[in-house]
Amino acid sequence: MVKKRKLIGQTQSKIFDAATEVFEEKGYAGARMQVIADRAGINKALLHYYFRTKDQLFMAVFHVLLKKMFEKILSIFMEEATFKEKMRRFLDEHIEFLIRNPKLPLFLLNEISRNPALAEGLRETLQYSQIRDLIYEKHSKELKGYGIKKSDMPQLMITIVGMSVFPVAARDMIAIMMPQLNDSRKFNAFMQGRKDFAAGFVMTALKNRKK
Amino acid sequence: MVKKRKLIGQTQSKIFDAATEVFEEKGYAGARMQVIADRAGINKALLHYYFRTKDQLFMAVFHVLLKKMFEKILSIFMEEATFKEKMRRFLDEHIEFLIRNPKLPLFLLNEISRNPALAEGLRETLQYSQIRDLIYEKHSKELKGYGIKKSDMPQLMITIVGMSVFPVAARDMIAIMMPQLNDSRKFNAFMQGRKDFAAGFVMTALKNRKK
DNA sequence: ATTTAATTTAACCAAATAGTCAAAATTAAA
DNA sequence: TTTAATTTTGACTATTTGGTTAAATTAAAT
Structure with missing residues (x-):
């Protein structure tokens, strides 16, 4: 048995x-x-x-990968910490995650784009509006101090996530424009460097934001 | 005739x-x-x-689209202006371009990722290293004032391009997490708002950067 | 050991799909 | 007007590809 x-x-x-x-x-x-x-x-x-069928096999794979990605993104933002700390932890861990799973973002973006219904199941599971409220409510004071209104949250969150995801999704295109990032050792070094760069970039932009 | x-x-x-x-x-x-x-x-x-053949038809289409995208990205950075002005103009024009061509980035990223040889032809045409030097040399003073070294240029350029490209490439995934950006009118409004947000964000981060 | 159930395979099948070709229709040239 | 060249089509072919089936093999139960 x-x-x-x-x-x-x-x-x-x-x-x-x-x-x-x-x-x-x-x-x-x-x-x-x-x-x-x-x-x-x-x-x-x-x-x-x-x-x-191919569909069933694909669905099984797809949903595991989708969950993997979203869990990583969301889990950190649900912890207890300041927004600044969360952002730093997110960039560190997410970039590590992406170095280990470099093909994941482009795959997910594509398949969802070709068939948005694929992600339908996640909508209820995620209840993002609640999560977003939670994030903002929790850090409302801190973020107001940075001049971030509730309505600015999409801009901010998309910027932060894009900081880690975009270079990985665009990697092969970047390799064309920047031959110095061509081989994977150098690209990974770039991604390592991005932890500091992105965190510093975002924090500086927030701290000095016009209110 | x-x-x-x-x-x-x-x-x-x-x-x-x-x-x-x-x-x-x-x-x-x-x-x-x-x-x-x-x-x-x-x-x-x-x-x-x-x-x-399908291949030839695809190649014809692909190369036109690839050129379209890269011309847009690069042309602005080749003009005569301060880096700050260029960045602002880039974000304005590129976001307009992306609103009119929302499927282009994901398509290109994907096809290049599936077959990096596709973009091989562009490498010589672009001579990015020259372009990068040009951009940096031209703005060397301004950028040094922001604490940007030559070796930081990849981080900075990828950040700026990602600011405009990522939301469009990730649009359908964003729509799941942020139902308020679901319909295209609202998403386009978000992208319009991103011109200011991104430009302000980057400039603030640069101006106050630790040197 | 024998039977029963689960797993694995080789050989097929049917539908989908890229690509072909000869002939018809159309357009340009003589 | 006739002829030649070009463009367009319907019908066809070969290959790829997802999926099936019946038989063989292996494991489990009696």
Whole structure:
């Protein structure tokens, strides 16, 4: 019984891992079931045994990745700390996360853009309006001190998240314009440097903001 | 003679426009030649008459769009003005450009990411290192005053471009987390507001930067 | 050991899709 | 007006690709 489940688990997770790789690399439309099977080291029919269709396999992978990404983004902002501390922690941890998962943002942005319904399930789970209120309410004083009104929160949050996500999403385009960031060692060094740069940049902009 | 060319031009550009739409929406892998033909109002065989293969049609579209995007980004930074003025003008014009071409960034980022060789041709055309030197050399004094060293330029440039590009690329994900930006009127208003927000944010961060 | 159930495979199938071609229609040239 | 060249089409082909099925293999239960 245990052994059986272990075996199922092994095959299933081999498939799942292979599918994750291929979908992240090629997207839904570009992914091939045969390629996933090959990379998992199994027969193509076995894919359909465990995950009836390409859609179902994709959905399984997609939702795990979507959750992974959002949990990372949101968890830090739910902790107890000043906004400044949260922002710093967010940039540190999120950039580490992105260095380990460089293909994740572009994959998610794309698939959601091609089919917004994909993320529909998350809307209820997230209840972002509550989260946003929570973030703002919690830091209302601190943020007012920076001249940030409630209505400015989207601008600010998108700026902060963009600071970490954009360079990773745009990496291959950046590599064209900035050959000095071409190889991954140098790019990762750039991302490491971005922790300080982004945190300093945002804090300076906030502290000296016209109110 | 003139008429003939005009007719060719008409059909070719009908095909080209349709292909642009479909590729931008679906990406290379998700695009269908039949759909492009339908949208152009012509027979599928005519696609292959004017553009021998899907690859050739894609390449034609891709390179026009890539050029369009990069020209917009770079042209402003090549003008005669202070760095501050250029940045302001860049954010204004680039955000207007992105409002009119909302699908362009994600499309380009994706296709380049799936096949970095696609952008290979641009490397020589752009000679970014020269451009970067030019930008820095031209504004060396101004930027030093802000505590920006030559080695900080990638961080700064990526931050500025990300300010305009990221919200558009991440639009559908943002719509999930921020339902208040869901409909396009409100999102465009957000992007209009971003001209001021981003310019103010960057300038404040620069002016008060620790040196 | 034998039977039953779960897992895996090789060989197929059907639909989708890029691409072809010969002939028809249209347009330009003689 | 006739001829030649170009453009457009309908019907077709080859390949790719997601998905199926029946048989073989392995594990579990009796």
